[in-house]
Amino acid sequence: MNLSYLFGSNEIINNISQRSRRSIRRGRVTKRKPGEAAEREIRDLQRTTNNILKLAPFTRIVKEAACEARLVTLFQTLLDSANGAKRKILKVEDLQLVRRILNRFGVTF
Structure with missing residues (x-):
């Protein structure tokens, strides 16, 4: 190998x-x-x-892990907002709300 x-x-x-x-x-x-x-x-x-x-493959793996962590955080927050509205389906309004809230804390998506 x-x-x-x-x-x-x-x-x-x-x-x-x-x-x-x-x-x-x-x-x-x-x-x-x-x-x-x-x-x-x-x-x-x-x-x-x-x-x-080597630097390039290691950097690629680190970036991939960081992107995955950000998406997981986003979807967890989306599910929390949908659960707060007593729904099981995600809507565009949930995404807009979560992005607005996270932007106030300095997290951008």
Whole structure:
């Protein structure tokens, strides 16, 4: 599975594969504790200043989550206003009311 669109370069993968090749070439097999390789990888990542995730996909996901949160807030408020009028159906008037109320608090849609 190619994850190069999320992860910058394959430096980490190449470093790990080079280490394993070296141990194979030497002909000795070392028994390692479970999780030791993961700890080594974490230490290597903590030493570097490179971004693990590329900026564009991460930004896109953050923007998508923010848009979804705003829409959920809007529809929850719309349902509250419809329930206040003892209705189960949303109307345009509810949307206008909610937008007016939220604009007074500085939230724009």
